[in-house]
Structure formats: C-alpha cells, structure tokens
Amino acid sequence: MSDASLAYPVPWLLIRDHAPTYGLKNCSLETLKHVSFSLVGPGSLPDHFPVTVNAGDTAWLPIEGDDLARATTLIVRWRRQNGDEYLWRAVF
Template sequence: MSDVPLAYPVPWLFIRDHAPTYGLKNASLETLKHVSFALLGPGSLPEHFPMTIGAGETAWLPIAGDDLARATTLVVRWRRDNDDEYLWRVVF
C-alpha cells in the first residue's frame, strides 16, 4: 500500500450564464469552508469575507471587466473538513 492520497475531484461548477454575475456551485456532497476568491488580471471583484458553502449551494460573484476571457483568472481557495487547503484557477 502507498501513502499517496487519492485524487480529489474539483468540487466546483462555474456558472457563466448570468454574466457579469458568475456562480460558483459546490457540486460535491461536503461543506467547503474558508472559501475565498481573488482575481488575477484587470477584472474587479468586490471585497468579501471567506465563507462556507454547503453541498449544492452557489456563491454568486459580481465580476466586472472588459474581455475577461483574454486576461483575467479567478482563483478559488477553500478548505475541506480535514483542514487541507486547495486552490483552483478558473478562466472566463
């Protein structure tokens, strides 16, 4: 047996249908804690506090910017119940 952890599927579904408000749905069966968001590039996102997002819940993010798909990346950060921290980069 190996002590290498099993792969962990990204728990998020990124919803682009309501731009310029984007949804980040927790598509997993677990509650994700200390969820925070940051933008890399010229877009803008209102300041927010880290949040908890339950299974099936969606966080709605108003993200402004011209041509986000060309130069902006959303970075999502969260913790699971075991306190492991994860990062996921989303492009528009």
C-alpha cells in the same frame, strides 16, 4: 495505496450564464469552508470575507471587466472538512 486513491476532483462548477454575476456551485457532497475568491488580471471583484458553501449551494460573485476570457483568472481557495487547503484557477 495507489496514487489514484489520492485524487480529489475539483468540487466547483463555474456558472457563466448570468454574467457579469458568476456562480460557483459546490458539486461535492461536503461543506467547503473558508472559501475565498480573488482575481489575477484586469477584472474587478468586490472585497469579501471568506464564506462557507454547503454541498449543492452556489456562491454568486459580481465580476466586472472587459473581455475577461482573454486576461483574467479567478482564483478560488477553500478548506475541506479535514482541514486540507486547496486552490483552483478558472478562466472565463
């Protein structure tokens, strides 16, 4: 098995068009479970429980903060159907 066969593309598309509400669209063909969101930096995100995001669906997040692109990072965690856990960092 080559290393290339182990690659897993990030399934998320960050939608910035409706700020201060941001969307994370699941662009994969599988349901992603135990999806949770957190911020690093001065931005603010309401508390929430982990969610399930079906293929093609979008999770909408109200994120407040001044100049998020300079100092805030969104952290997304999820589990694939096989139980593997992933983490992705996105900037604004």
